[in-house]
Amino acid sequence: MPAAAAAAAPAVAMRHIEKRFGAVHANRDVHLTVMPGTVHGIVGENGAGKSTLMSILYGFYQADSGEIAIEGRPAKIPGSREAIALGIGMVHQHFMLVDTLSALDNVMLGAEPGWRLLRARAEVRAKLDVLMHDTGLVVELDALVADLPVGERQRLEILKALYRGARILILDEPTAVLTPQETDALFVTLRGLRARGTTILLITHKLKEIMALCDAVTVMRQGAVVLDSAIADTSIDGLAEAMVGRRVQLGREAGAVVHTAGPLLLSARGLQWRDALGVLRLDGISLDLRAGEIVGIAGVSGNGQSELLDVLSGMLAPAAGTLVLGDKTFTHGRWLDTATARELGLAHVPEDRHKRGLVLPFAAWESAALGYQRRYSPRGWMQQRSMRDDCAQMMERYDVRPRNPALRSSKFSGGNQQKLVLAREALPAPKVLLVGQPTRGVDIGAIEFIHGRLRAMRDAGGAVLVVSSELDEILALSDRVIVMNAGRISGELPIDACSENALGCLMGGAEVAAAA
C-alpha cells in the first residue's frame, strides 16, 4: 500500500486555510496533507481548531481564505452535499441516526434511489450486503437503531458514509463512547478499510489511539499546526508536549504510593433506583468510601454511574437502600437532599457543569455561590461583597482564567468552568467529594491541574469518588476501582491489579472471573 500511495496525489490537501469567528482566530494558515490509503490523526486540545478545520473540509463552514484540493483536483465545498459528491464522509461524535427507524432506512434516508420505497429498500439492501461482506462492517439491517448497541451504531454510521461513496472518511472522536474491546474492534475495521484504499482522518485527543492506528499525525494548537509528522518519528510524550506547548505529567507517577485508607466516611448498601419507565437502573449497589482514598467508578456511559452519583449526592431518592454518612443514617423512605448533603460535608462536582454545576447566564461570582447561597444570606439578602471576594479567591487558588468574577459563567472555557466548580466544592474542605467526569471537555493543561487537586484532597484525608468514562483517568487517579455494568457492580479491583484488559472485560459485563 505505501508504495502505490506515495506516487499518487494527496487525498486531501488544504493550503493556507484561514478562519475567524469574530475575535477568535480558529484556523491560522493551516496546511494539511493526507496521503490516500492512510490513517491520518488530527490532535489538539479543545478549541485548537481541529473541528473547525474538519467542518471546513466537510462544507459546514467556508474558509475565509485558502485552497482545498481533493485527490489532486482543486475543490470548492460550499456544503455537505458537495463534500459527499467529492467522496468525503463524516462520522460525528454524536451519531446522526434516527432512533425510530431501522438501520436500513437510516442508510437510505436522504439517499433513496427512487420514490418507491419497497423497491428502493431492496436495492439498498443488496448494495449494503456486498459492502458489509467486503468491509466486515456487519450491522443488523432490520433492527431499529434504538435497539442497536453503541458499537453497532457506529459501524452503521461508517457504513452509511461508505454507501454514499466515501473514499475519505472523517471520524470525530470515534472511541469516546466505546469500551476498550469495542475500540479494538473498531480499529480492526479501520485497518481493513485502509487496506482497501480508504483514507481516514481521525480526530481524537487520545494519544494512545493515534500511536496505535495512524500513519501520520497533525497536531494543532491555538488554530495553527504545530507538528506534522509520520507516526514513526514521534512519541506520546512528543505529541502531548506539542499539544500543550510544554511538558505535561499525566497518569500515575512512577512508583506512586498506593494509599492506605482511613476510617469509613460513607457507606451505601443495596441502592436501587428505577427510571420513569420502571427500568431498574441501579440494581443493588453497595460501596464504602474511606478517608484518604480515591475510588474510581469505571464503566461504559449509561450503565448507572450517573444515577449512582445522583443518589449518593441527594439529587435522586432511591427505591431501596440505605446510606450512612458520618453519624447519620438515611433509608430509602427518608433520603438525604442536596442541602443536607452539603451540611454533612458531602460535596459534589456534577457530570454536567452546564446544566447543574453552573447557572450559565449568572456572573461567575453568582455561580460560585451555587449550593452555598444560604451561607451568603444569613438575613435573606445576598452578601454580594463577600460573594465576589470569595469568587476572586477561588479563581486565584484554582487558576481560573480570566480572573474576572463579573464575567458570565458561560464565557469561560470548559476547563476554567470546571476549575471554578471544583474550587467551589473543594475549598470548603468537604469530608467526601463526589466527582462526575472530572475532565470531560477539558484541555490537557487543566486535566493535569484538576487531577493534582483531587490527589491533594485525598492526601489531606478526604474521600474522593470519581466517575469517569475515560479509563486512563480512572487508572491515573484511583486507589481502588469499581466497575459498573447494567446497574450493578461487576467487579472491584485494587489499583495494582488493574489492567485495561481486566477492566474492559468487567465493563463489558463479564463477572468477577475476568479479574483473574
Added chain:
Amino acid sequence: MSQPIELPRWIDVAVLPAFNLALALLVAGVVVTFVGFNPAQVMTLLVKGAFGSATGLSYTAYYATTFVFTGLAVAVAFHGGLFNIGAEGQAMMGGLGAGLAALAWSAALPAWLMLPLMVLAAALFGMAWAAVPAALQAYRGSHVVITTIMFNFIASALLGYLLVNTLKEPGNMTPESRAFAASAHLPGVHEALGWLGIEWPKTPLNLSVLLAIAAAVLVYLGLWKSQAGYAVRAVGFAPEAALYAGMRPKRLVMMAMAASGALAGLVGINEIAGVHGRLLPDFVAGAGFAGIAVSLIGRNHPVGIVLAAILFGALYQGGAELAFEINGFSRDMVFMLQGLIVLFAGAMAQVAAPMLARAWKAIGARRG
C-alpha cells in the same frame, strides 16, 4: 461553534432598542403615508398628545402605571422560567379583591386603614388566582401557559357573574357595583399636589403611580439582591442546577407565580381605587396582555419595564389624541404602531444586532 456577536453593553441596552424603535416608527410612517396622512404631522401630534401638556403627561403616566404592574408581573414569572399569560385574569381578580374589601368596609373604616387593606386584598386575590396554575405546574406538570390562559377566561366569567347577579347596584342598568364610600378613594395626583399648593389638571393619574415605582424597586431588590431572587433566577435558568444547589424548585415556582399574581393584582388599585370608585367588568382592558409586550421590550428588567411602560402609555394617550385631532385617523392606526413596536423592539429585538456589531467594528477599525 460560531461565536455569538459581542456588543459593548451600552450599545446593547441603549442603542439597539433606540434603533429598533426608530425602525418601527419608520415603517409605521410608511404605512401612515400610504393611508394618506402626513407622517410628520401624525408623529408630532402623537408626541405632543402624550408629553406636550400637563394633562397629556398625566394620562401617559396613568396608563404607564398599569403597564408597569403587568410588565413586572410577567417579568418576575419569566425569571423563574414561567411564562405567565394570566396577568389579565390576575389583574381582574385584584380588582375584585380591592372592590370587595371596599364594599365591605369602606363605610366603616377611615382611609388610612381602608386603602392599605385594599392594596392587600388586591395583591392577595391576584396571588391566589396565580397560585392555582402555579400549583398545577409545580405538582402536576400542567403547563402554566395553558392554565393561565384558561384562568383568564374563568376570571372574566367570574367577575361578570358576580357583577350581574350579586354586586350590581339595584336599579342600575349597567353591571356595576355601587360606589364606594370616600375612604376607599385613592387620591389623584392633582389632589395630592393640591394639598401642597400646586395646581395640576384633573386626570385619572393617582397615587398608584408611587406604588408602581415602589413595586419596580422591590422587584429589582427581590430578584437581584435577595436569596429568594437568586433561587428563583437559578430555577428559571437551570432547574437542575437549582436542585443540585439544594433549592426547592416546586416551592420556588409557587413563590414566583404568587409574586407575579400579586403585582398584576395591583392593577385593580390603579383602576378601581384610583379612578372608578366602584367595581366594573372590563377595567383591565387588555393591560395584562400588553404587560407581556412591555416586559419583553423592557428586557424583563424593572428599569426597562418602566421605560417600556411609559412608551406604551404614550402610545395609548397620544393615540387617543390623534384619533381626536385628525379626522378619519382611527385608533386602529395606533394599534398598528403598537404592533410594529412589539415586532421590532420585542420579537425581532436581536435582528439588528449583527449589523450594529459590524458597524461598531468598522468604527473601531477606523479609529485604530
